[in-house]
Amino acid sequence: MSNDNALIGELEKLLGARGVLTQEDDLARYRTDWTGRCGGMPLAVVRPENTAQVADIVAYCHRHDVPLVPQGGHSGLVCGAMPDEERAELVLSLERMNQVRELDPLNFSLSVDAGCVLQTLKEVAEEADCYFPLALGAQGSCQIGGNISTNAGGINVLRYGMTRQLVLGLEVVMPDGRILSHMRALHKNNTGYDLKQLFIGAEGTLGIVTGAVLKLFPKPQVTRTALLACADIDAVLALYALARRCCCDLLTAFELIPRHCLELAMQAAPELRDPLDSAHPTYVLMEVAASGPADLDAMIEALFEQGSEAGLLADGVLASSEAQAQQLWLIREAMLEGQRQTGEHLRTDISLPISSLSLFHAQACHAIAEACPEATVIAYGHIGDGNLHFNILPPATLAEAERPPLLHDLELRLFEIVEAFDGSISAEHGIGRLKQAAFLDTLPGPEYDLMRGIKHLLDPRELLSPGRILPTSGE
Structure with missing residues (x-):
């Protein structure tokens, strides 16, 4: 207890009393994520306001062998950011680091703190007639630092790529408290190793992301959303190949939705109505967007016509307004809540x-x-x-x-x-602790050795997010 008191006292000196939470009621929301799973009781929750404070906290933990786990918006699905149930850990929440540092619409770049909520920074970009394409169901609560640390995907990967492709620069606090600042808004930089890529997708095990320079795009001026009905997944795949050709490079989303998911969505969101006159086994929710004078309606009309002639498309509806488009996208969002309402079930990615x-x-x-x-x-x-x-x-x-x-x-x-099938057990959610056993079962020896070596080089004491992705040395 005396050691814990000394830790709390030192943290309060660094952050002030408002920056350190120790009461059980205050700690409750930092122990759970979106799934409802509950982690262990943290030593405390620290809430720094800037990168210098993060560095001070991490340096102190490094000197005194205090394990530390960074935490973002509580929307993770693999138990990576929750405090461990068996070892006492300090939780570092980035929620107070939520400032936009610089918006450069000419350079199409946006510099932000890691605690910025994704929806907020998307709105900031749009005010400058720009667009940040990362789009997730949890974008109203997830933080960009967590998105970067998990290399988040979402619905626009088809056109814009994963988060890894959307980061120009990065600021990271290393496991010993040193600050690695590569906040350059450069679209091309070929000077040696691209060190920022080490930390993108590392789930907080190699360093704590505190800031980022993000790549922006022209804001789409015209968007078309459609729900298409198909007989089976073979028809969906053939229709996808046809859509890539009919819609050029303007196809932004192509989402598979089976009938059961549509029914779950309507149960979870009673305001939803079946969008077509009759039920079909499989649906596709697709979106096409352009920032210039492209004729999207003609592209989609050609897709409808050719898809119907080929027997791939049984029915479909094209949203005629933004409100109708939002209703179609509500299906994709509400079906997740519908699944959760069924109780414990298997989620895979x-x-x-x-x-x-x-x-x-x-x-x-x-x-x-x-x-x-x-x-x-x-x-x-x-x-x-x-x-x-x-x-x-x-x-x-x-x-x-x-x-x-x-x-x-x-x-x-x-x-x-x-x-x-030479696939991956984690496309976009990461490994955390929940998928670790399955990940290790399929990880080739050379890759394991290289990952272990990188972890040991950067965090030899294994104090930063210990036991995530890779087990600790003693496990």
């Missing part, structure tokens, strides 16, 4: 070569049906970049205590099929 998706889907559905005929598979996601969220709802009659072992078994079966 896998990726495969696009050309393998149909065969994988068939084999995976067959394997799940053999193992548990009463389970419900709902496979949806970003079909245009090969990212499926292959989720499984256990039988509704199954007792709560029996759900975890069943879901674990089904996950193992699924991941074996993913591995057979």
Whole structure:
């Protein structure tokens, strides 16, 4: 206790009493994430206001062997930012570091603190007639530092790439408290190793992202959103290939939505109505956008016509207003809440070569049906970049205590099929602690050794986000 008191006292000297939380009621929201899972009780929660304070905290923890986990907007899905249940950790929240540092519309760049909420910085960009394309369901609460640390994906990867492709510069506090500042707003920089890429997707295990320079794009002036109905996933994939050609490079989203997901969305959001006159097995939610005088309606009309003639398209609706487009996108958002309302279920975030998706889907559905005929598979996601969220709802009659072992078994079966197709068990959510065992099972020896070596070089005491992605040396 005396050591804890000394730690709290030193932290309060660095940040002031407002910057350090120690009461159990105050700590509660820092122990949970969007899924509702609860982590351990942290030593305290520190809330720095600037990079210098982050550096002071990290340096102190480094000198006194205090394990530390950075935390963003609580929207992670792999238990990477929650405090550990077994080891006492200090939680460093970046929520007070939420300033826009510089907006340069001529350079199409935006410099921000890591604690900026994604929706906020998107709005700042749009006020300057610019566009930051990272788009997630959690964008009203997630922070850009967390997006960078997990290399977030979202619905616009098809056109703009992952977060990794949207970062021009980075500011990082190293595990010993030194500040690595590469906040250059350069679109081309080929001077040696691109060190910022080490920290993008590292989930806070190699350093704490405190600032970033982001790449902006011209704000789209015209957007068209459509919901298309198809007979099966083979038709969806063929339609996707046709859409890439009909819509040139202006296709921004192409989302697979099975019928069951649409029904879950309507249950979760009663204001939603079935968008088509009759039900179909599979739907596609697609969006096309342009910042210049492109004729998007003609492109979509050609897609409708050619898709219908080829027998790929059974029906469809094109939003005629922004309100109608928002209703169509509400389906994609509400179906996630609909799944959550079913109780504990298996969430996965896998990726495969696009050309393998149909065969994988068939084999995976067959394997799940053999193992548990009463389970419900709902496979949806970003079909245009090969990212499926292959989720499984256990039988509704199954007792709560029996759900975890069943879901674990089904996950193992699924991941074996993913591995057979040379896919990935994490397309955009990361590894954290939740996916670590499955990740290590498929990680080749040379890659493991290299990752372990990088971690040891930068954080030899293993104090920064210990046990995330890789186990600690003693585990």
